[in-house]
Amino acid sequence: MIQLQRYQQYSRKEVHDIFDPYSPFTPSTGTWGMQGIVKIPNRLKDYVFFVTFGQKQGDHTFDESITEDGILTWQSQPKQGLHDQSIRDFISHDHLNHNIHLFLRTRKMDKTTNKSMPYTYLGRLAYLSHDPEREKPVYFKWQILDWEITPELAKEMNLEITKVVMDEQDYTYRQQLVQSEPPTNQSVKEHANHFSARLVNYAEENQKKRSIGLIGEQLVLEHEKRLLRDAGRHDLADKVRHVSVIEGDGAGYDILSFTHEGQEKYIEVKTTSGGKHTPFYMTINEVNFSKAYANQYYLYRVYNLRPDIKSPEFYIIRGDISLQKQLVATQFKVF
Structure with a gap:
């Protein structure tokens, strides 16, 4: 057979x-x-x-x-x-x-x-x-x-x-992120009805393909520092930390930053080479962290991070992710 x-x-x-x-x-x-x-x-x-x-x-x-x-x-x-x-x-x-x-x-x-x-x-x-x-x-x-x-x-x-050419130096130091409005649940539904992307970029799911995620985090890191410096808060800009690099991925967020008033911001970064409506994965630890620290939690969704696009874009989702986005189970642990 x-x-x-x-x-x-x-x-x-x-x-x-x-x-x-x-x-x-x-x-x-x-x-x-x-x-x-x-x-x-x-x-x-x-x-x-x-x-x-x-x-x-x-x-x-x-x-x-x-x-x-x-x-x-x-x-x-x-x-x-x-x-x-x-x-x-x-x-x-x-x-x-x-x-x-x-x-x-x-x-x-x-x-x-x-x-x-x-x-x-x-x-x-x-x-x-x-x-x-x-x-x-x-x-x-x-x-x-x-x-x-x-x-x-x-x-x-x-x-x-x-080969996909992704130069970290070019992306980190020569490009700036452009902020956009987050898609609403209704706009995502309408988008799907018009047959556009609505699945995960599965290359990003593979741990061997982590480079694009790291580039996105570095862009957000530089963006946060620049915002604080522009606001005259050089003291806070110097304290911004790339937590996922320093501690690994278990903290529940990727970057520690600050508001202009000095309140801590816990930033999770999700990056894709795809468009605005491309869904993304979150671990149960990341979702639970967004619940526990909802008042200080920010999810930066970076998209269009590709060599052929000069300025990748991002939008921000604040607070408990489970209250704002539909979470779809793709795997189950069976006891």
Whole structure:
């Protein structure tokens, strides 16, 4: 019996036999034999993506890639628009309830044997964002969940990994944050109805990808010091502390700062390369800390922290997080 395992190679026939074994399979034709997007029968919003880098379809050349963080840039079929049902499924995709499986190859034919190349199974996808200004095709970014490919396997696949350049010095000392208003619960709901990002940037969830979070914290640290200096409180600016660096992540907040009057501010920083409406994770310790110190608690949500955006933005949520935002359980401890 064929079993699905990450980083193993599969033919289209083998993928068909895993997900739809009781239907006929015809090589190079039909749904499983040739299509790049295949809906898994009898499963709501479950799909298989067959991706071959460097392909052309008509006048369109697919520009697809994977970063070192496991973020896939991918385009739909050229005939698909924003209102197609499958596109709506992709934009509203929730990896906690539905699955999109990625099978990738970097070229179509083996030049030595002149046979079709197999696909490597890279795992499940989580929706990150799409470009609402472009369709036919629609441009997406996906997070490959549990991304841990080795350089040896990438070389074996002939897969070129795109490096993400994040210069801490540039972000910390040359850029300033721009403050915006926090999204209301209603605006988030309306945003979701228009099929925009509403899942977590899962690259940030991975502890190996902590650099973007640290950059966000450093930006907030400099922002707080600058506010105090501008208010003439150099004495307080000198006392601002990067607690998560000094003590580690267990304190319940990242930065200790002060109001102009000298009251302590406990600041938690959540950073994303995504947009304003991208949700974020909090630990139970962080949520409980916001309850216990509600009068002094500030959550800084930094977003659009990307090399192509000159000034990342942020908004502030004050007080008990549980009273202001919807908390969704994604894991349960069972006794």
